[in-house]
Amino acid sequence: MTSIKGLIITTMITLTLVLSGFTKSKAAEDLALADDLSELKKSLAKAGFKVKFEKPPMQGAYGLVNIKKKTIWIAPITHEMGIFRATFIHEAVHAAQTCRTGKLQPIGWKLDVDDAVRLAIESILYRKYTSEKFDIEREAFLMQGQPNAVTEINKELIDNCNIQD
């Protein structure tokens, strides 16, 4: 009797784990956004940018923005990797960089980071990007680590993008 009870309990625990695992991955699919990111997504939408939580149509990319199509892709795997927020911010910066002229250009934020972070970013730029993209990419990477990133991007979108109400 005890062993059956034990078995039932064990089975129930397993079921609970499976269910909670399921709920978790479902949540990742639905991407319940943090409040500030949800706000940012709304501002992007008002500026005409769609945000798709799908694998970007580019080999090996975690995030991507297509300026002409005004579409941002964020790969769902970034959640598990712990880089979802950083990726979202990075691509949102690129969207904001198009507000003033319709083309990608640095916004010109004064961004402070540790020397080690700055060095790491420069290293990524030299390895992965062509030199004409350094300025816009540097700004996007620098913004990823700023505590007020979402506020600043929102402000740029609202102040300088063509907001459709």
Ligand SMILES: [Zn+2]
């Ligand atoms: Zn970029």
